[in-house]
Every structure is written in C-alpha cells, then in structure tokens.
Amino acid sequence: MNSNKMYTCVIVDDEFHARELLKNHLGVLPSLRLLAVFDNSIEALSYLMGKDVDLLFVDIQIPIMLGTDLVKSLVHPPKVIFTTAHKDYAFDGFELNAVDFLLKPISLDRFLKAVQKALSMDMLGQVSQPVEPNKDSPxxxxxxxxxxxxxxxxxxxxxxxxxxxxxxxxxxxxxxxxxxxxxxxxxxxxxxxxxxxxxxxxxxxxxxxxxxxxxxxxxxxxxxxxxxxxxxxxxxxxxxx
CATH class of the missing domain: 2.40.50.1020 (LytTr DNA-binding domain)
Known part of the structure; x- marks a missing residue:
C-alpha cells in the first residue's frame, strides 16, 4: 500500500444519518477522498459508470435497485464495502466478493478495520503478473x-x-x-x-x-x-x- 496515495470513495445510502456517519468516519482518514454521496441507486449507477472510483460504500437495501444489483451492473466495479441494518443480507454481499460487510450502526473502529482491509488489498484485487526478466536483467x-x-x-x-x-x-x-x-x-x-x-x-x-x-x-x-x-x-x- 502506498501511504501517500489518495483513495477516492463514493457513498450510496438512502438514510440521512447513515450517510452523515460514514462521511464523519471518512473524515478521520486523510488518505480517503469522498467524491460523491447518493441516496438512490440510479443516480449512483450513472455516476459510477463514468468515474474511476477506488472504494464504494453502499447500503444493500436502497430504493429502486438493491445495492447488490447496483454492483452487479458495473462492468468494472470498485472495491465494495456493503452496509446494512439487516444481517441476513451478508451472504449476498460476500457472494459479490465484497471487501467487507458492515452492520449498522457502524462504529468507527469497525469502519477503520474494513477500510484497512481494502487498502491492504492494494485497491486492485487482481493477481500481479510480473514481467519475467532474462538471466541478466537487473x-x-x-x-x-x-x-x-x-x-x-x-x-x-x-x-x-x-x-x-x-x-x-x-x-x-x-x-x-x-x-x-x-x-x-x-x-x-x-x-x-x-x-x-x-x-x-x-x-x-x-x-x-x-x-x-x-x-x-x-x-x-x-x-x-x-x-x-x-x-x-x-x-x-x-x-x-
């Protein structure tokens, strides 16, 4: 992980207090930059399709389109941390290779652990394919x-x-x-x-x-x-x- 890198984030949640709590938590980490906040999946989908985002915080149960369906709709989804007040949705989130699943109300400690997990994965999620040097390559x-x-x-x-x-x-x-x-x-x-x-x-x-x-x-x-x-x-x- 590059400690000097700025990681871009988006929040999608239809609950005002949940959005404000996540924004406050994000403000604790100077390496995270909040790009946008949405209260519905359609506007979020349109935005995400045209932006390069590192980390997405998305509630699973949001209007019009579930958070899981929103992620499925993205051709190249960012790293995803699902949030929800319903523990039963956890399995759906992990099926989509989510970085983590946060149960509301989200404590700062639990939030930081989820973010650290995402950053430790290098915001990439792909196996590195190194260039194999010849015998004399330095x-x-x-x-x-x-x-x-x-x-x-x-x-x-x-x-x-x-x-x-x-x-x-x-x-x-x-x-x-x-x-x-x-x-x-x-x-x-x-x-x-x-x-x-x-x-x-x-x-x-x-x-x-x-x-x-x-x-x-x-x-x-x-x-x-x-x-x-x-x-x-x-x-x-x-x-x-």
Whole structure:
C-alpha cells in the first residue's frame, strides 16, 4: 500500500444519518477522498459508470435497485464495502466478493478495520503478473497501486508474504502486490536471494547478521523457519548461533 496515495470513495445510502456517519468516519482518514454521496441507486449507477472510483460504500437495501444489483451492473466495479441494518443480507454481499460487510450502526473502529482491509488489498484485487526478466536483467516489474513498478534487484531488502499478498521492502519504499511468494522467488536470481521462512525471502547481500532463529537487515529482524535453517547455513556459511 502506498501511504501517500489518495483513495477516492463514493457513498450510496438512502438514510440521512447513515450517510452523515460514514462521511464523519471518512473524515478521520486523510488518505480517503469522498467524491460523491447518493441516496438512490440510479443516480449512483450513472455516476459510477463514468468515474474511476477506488472504494464504494453502499447500503444493500436502497430504493429502486438493491445495492447488490447496483454492483452487479458495473462492468468494472470498485472495491465494495456493503452496509446494512439487516444481517441476513451478508451472504449476498460476500457472494459479490465484497471487501467487507458492515452492520449498522457502524462504529468507527469497525469502519477503520474494513477500510484497512481494502487498502491492504492494494485497491486492485487482481493477481500481479510480473514481467519475467532474462538471466541478466537487473530488475523485476510488479503491479501495485494501479501502476507497473520497475524494481532494481539490488534495492530489494526482503519480501514478506501476507496470505495472498506480498510486501516487497526496498531501500526506499514498500510495495504490496497480489502474488504467491514462490512465484516471486522464481523471478529472482538464486545466487542473490534465499527463502528463510514460509513467509519471508531475503536478499543475501543485505543480511548483516544471522543465527538459527533470525536474520538482521538494517533495523528489521526476519524470522528463520526451522525447515529453512540448513539451507541458510549451507548458502551463507557455518553456524554462529
């Protein structure tokens, strides 16, 4: 996730107090920009068909067209967080791959958790298709924040796996993309990178200290998995702890 990126949002809800509450919650996060607020699905549909929106907060039970039908009508829907006063609608929302489902009245804490989940998914929801370099290529290209990022191999510190997503830490930034860790490792030269845990791979050149339990890269302490210790020491040298 790019902490400097501004994420655009739209609210669709026929209840005045619900709209005002969401607007107040949105105001807490400077990275969220509210583009428009609608009290019906038809006006919202017309607006959404012509705008590039990152995150949609939509009530399921709204006049004329249900919120779920509104989302189904969009060819390229944004990330969706459904809101409703009726718990029974939750299943319909998750069938549409909604980021989250918020039951009214929506607390700020629950709202923030839903937004963080959406932002952690990088506002993309698609598996990154990296450009596979040739053996001599000094970089990889990954998709993050709706852009293709060219990452020099020499700048990569380590990579952390979070379920279906990767956080790629470099000398000057952190990028998040959707890709299996094993697939990303295959793009890297084996002489320079090593997997040290089921959730981590590191640059050998960036390792400052290591033992059987962790690796130090700068101020970061990377865990070493039991199944990866022998590989680590065979690649880097004799045991030191």
């Amino acid at each position: 970089f990889v290209i990954i998709r993050a924040d709706r852009m293709n990022h060219k990452i020099p191999l020499t700048s990569i510190l380590y990579v952390e796996c979070l379920k279906d997503y990767l956080k790629i830490y470099t000398d000057d930034k952190c990028l998040m993309t959707k890709m299996p860790l094993g697939s990303f490792l295959q793009l890297l030269p084996k002489k320079d990178f090593i997997r040290v845990h089921r959730s981590y791979l590191v640059s050998k050149k960036k390792i400052e200290a290591y033992n059987s339990y962790h690796i130090n890269i700068g101020k970061e302490e990377i865990p070493v998995g039991p199944n990866y210790r022998e590989l680590l020491f065979s690649e880097l040298g004799s045991r030191i702890g």
